Amino acid sequence: xxxxxxxxxxLDPENWDQMRQLGHQMIDDLFDYWQxxxxxxxxxxxxxxxxxxxxxxxxxxxxxPAKVYEEFKQNIFAFNKGNVHPRFFAWIQGTGTPMGxxxxxxxxxxxxxxxxxxxxxxxxxxxxxNWCKELMNFPSEASGILVSGxxxxxxxxxxxxxxxxxEEQIRQRGLKAASAQLVLYCSVxxxxxxxxxxxxxxxxxxxxxxxxxxxxxxxxxxELEQQIQQDIQEGLLPFxxxxxxxTVNTGAIDPMEDLLAVSRKYGxxxxxxxxxxxxAKLDAxxxxxxxxxxxxxxxxxxxxxxxxxxxxxxxxxxRDAKKHRDAFAITPNYLLQESRGLSGGLDxxxxxxxxxxxxxxxxxxxxxxxxxxxxxxxxxxxxxxRQAEYLGMLVAQTPELELTAPVxxxxxCFRMVKQGLSEGQLRDLNREILLRLQEEGIASPSSTILNxxxxxxxxxxxxxxxxxxxxxxxxxxxxxxxxx
Ligand SMILES: *Cc1c(COP(=O)(O)O)cnc(C)c1O
Numbered sequence: 001x002x003x004x005x006x007x008x009x010x011l012d013p014e015n016w017d018q019m020r021q022l023g024h025q026m027i028d029d030l031f032d033y034w035q036x037x038x039x040x041x042x043x044x045x046x047x048x049x050x051x052x053x054x055x056x057x058x059x060x061x062x063x064x065p066a067k068v069y070e071e072f073k074q075n076i077f078a079f080n081k082g083n084v085h086p087r088f089f090a091w092i093q094g095t096g097t098p099m100g101x102x103x104x105x106x107x108x109x110x111x112x113x114x115x116x117x118x119x120x121x122x123x124x125x126x127x128x129x130n131w132c133k134e135l136m137n138f139p140s141e142a143s144g145i146l147v148s149g150x151x152x153x154x155x156x157x158x159x160x161x162x163x164x165x166x167e168e169q170i171r172q173r174g175l176k177a178a179s180a181q182l183v184l185y186c187s188v189x190x191x192x193x194x195x196x197x198x199x200x201x202x203x204x205x206x207x208x209x210x211x212x213x214x215x216x217x218x219x220x221x222x223e224l225e226q227q228i229q230q231d232i233q234e235g236l237l238p239f240x241x242x243x244x245x246x247t248v249n250t251g252a253i254d255p256m257e258d259l260l261a262v263s264r265k266y267g268x269x270x271x272x273x274x275x276x277x278x279x280a281k282l283d284a285x286x287x288x289x290x291x292x293x294x295x296x297x298x299x300x301x302x303x304x305x306x307x308x309x310x311x312x313x314x315x316x317x318x319r320d321a322k323k324h325r326d327a328f329a330i331t332p333n334y335l336l337q338e339s340r341g342l343s344g345g346l347d348x349x350x351x352x353x354x355x356x357x358x359x360x361x362x363x364x365x366x367x368x369x370x371x372x373x374x375x376x377x378x379x380x381x382x383x384x385x386r387q388a389e390y391l392g393m394l395v396a397q398t399p400e401l402e403l404t405a406p407v408x409x410x411x412x413c414f415r416m417v418k419q420g421l422s423e424g425q426l427r428d429l430n431r432e433i434l435l436r437l438q439e440e441g442i443a444s445p446s447s448t449i450l451n452x453x454x455x456x457x458x459x460x461x462x463x464x465x466x467x468x469x470x471x472x473x474x475x476x477x478x479x480x481x482x483x484x
Contacts, residue, residue, distance in 0.1 A: 038086050087443035181203075217408075301314065394474045402414060
C-alpha cells in the first residue's frame with residue numbers, strides 16, 4: 001500500500017486572505033490606470049534591464065504572490081503597448097472597456113471549457129452568436145462561431161467554402177478530388193491572412209488572384225470578371241470571391257453589390273472579410289453601401305476591433321448552417337453527446353470549427369452588449385467615423401499636410417509635405433514625425449505606403465478618442481515636422 005503524503009499539494013493560495021487582498025489591489029490598480037490614461041504617455045521605450053529581466057530561465061522555485069505582482073507592475077504593466085490610450089491609432093486595434101475586462105475575469109474564474117456540455121456558457125455563446133447575426137442582419141437560420149480573431153474567422157469561412165465546393169467531396173478526398181485547380185479572387189488590398197488561409201487550406205499562393213483597385217483602393221469589378229473568364233477558359237475552377245469591408249490600409253470598401261452579382265453569375269462562394277469594417281454597417285452613412293454583406297455566403301468580423309471588446313475574439317457567420325457543420329463535424333468516442341446530464345445540451349461547438357477547447361469569450365460580448373445596448377455601439381462607431389472625417393478636414397485645411405487617400409470609415413491617411421523635397425526625403429521626414437510622436441508619448445499612428453508614398457495612417461476604433469485629440473494630433477505633427 002502506498003502511504004498517503006502528509007499534505008496534498010494544491011495550487012490554491014496558501015493564504016487566501018492575502019490573495020484576496022492582492023486581487024482587490026490589482027483591480028484598484030487597473031481602475032487607476034484607466035481613469036488616468038489620458039494624462040499618461042502613450043508609450044515608453046523598454047529599458048535594457050527590463051528586457052533582460054524578461055529573458056530569464058524558468059523559475060525552479062516559486063515566490064510570494066505579492067512579489068510576483070510587484071514584478072509585473074514594474075516590468076510589464078509599465079511598458080504596455082498603449083492601445084488603451086485615447087490617442088492610439090496604429091494598425092487597427094481596439095481599446096477594450098472596463099466591463100469587458102471584468103467579464104473576462106469572471107469568465108476566467110468560472111473557467112468553463114466552452115465547447116461541449118450542458119452548462120450556462122454554452123447558452124451565452126449561442127446567444128452571442130445569434131446577436132452577431134442580428135448585428136449583421138444575417139438570417140436566423142445561419143450559423144456562426146466565435147473564434148480568436150479575424151484571421152481565424154476568415155480561414156474558418158474559407159474552409160467551409162472549400163469543403164462545400166461542388167460535388168467533389170474535398171473534405172474526404174482532399175483537393176486532388178477537384179478536376180482542376182481551385183481559384184480564389186480578392187484584391188491587391190486584401191489582408192494578408194486571406195493569402196495565408198489559401199496557402200493553409202491547400203490552394204497555394206498561385207491560386208490567389210489579386211485583382212487591381214481603383215483610385216479609392218476598391219476592387220475593379222471588370223478586372224475581376226475578366227480574370228474569372230480567363231481562368232475558366234484555361235480550365236481552372238474559380239470557387240470564391242473575397243470582398244473586403246474596410247481594407248486594413250485605407251478602410252476602402254470593395255463594391256459589395258457588384259462582387260455579389262459576379263459571384264452569383266459564376267456560381268462562386270462570396271465571402272466578406274469585414275474583420276475591421278463590417279460593423280460600419282451600424283453607421284447610417286455606410287449602411288447602404290454595406291447592405292450586400294447580408295447576402296454573403298460567409299462573413300468574418302472582429303469584436304476586438306470595432307466592438308471595443310478586449311482581446312481576443314472574432315466571429316464567422318455562415319449563411320448555410322448545414323454546409324458549415326458538414327465542413328467540421330466529427331464525433332470521436334470521447335466526445336459523445338447524451339440527451340441528459342452534463343454531456344447533454346446544445347450541439348458541440350467543435351462541430352463548427354477547428355478548435356476544440358475554447359474559453360468563455362462570449363461573456364465579455366454578452367455583458368458589454370447588455371451594458372451599452374446596440375444603439376450605443378452604433379453611436380460609438382459613427383463617432384469614430386466622424387472623428388476620422390474631422391481629421392481629414394483638418395489635414396485639408398493645413399497647408400503643410402496632404403491627404404494620401406480618401407478618408408473611408410475611420411481611417412485617415414496623410415503626410416507632411418515641404419517644397420522641394422524628393423519622395424525619399426518626404427519619407428524620411430514623415431517617418432521621423434511618426435517615430436517622435438510615439439517616442440515623445442504623444443500619439444501612436446502607424447505608417448503605410450500608398451502608391452509609393454510613405455504615409456501616416458490613423459485608424460480609429462478607439463472608444464476613448466475625442467475630437468480634440470484630432471486637433472492635438474495635427475498640431476503636434478506640424479510642430480514636429482517643422483522642427484525636423
Ligand atoms: C485585422 C484584420 C484582419 C485580421 O484579423 P485579426 O483579428 O488580427 O486576426 C483581417 N482582415 C482585415 C481587413 C483586418 O482589418
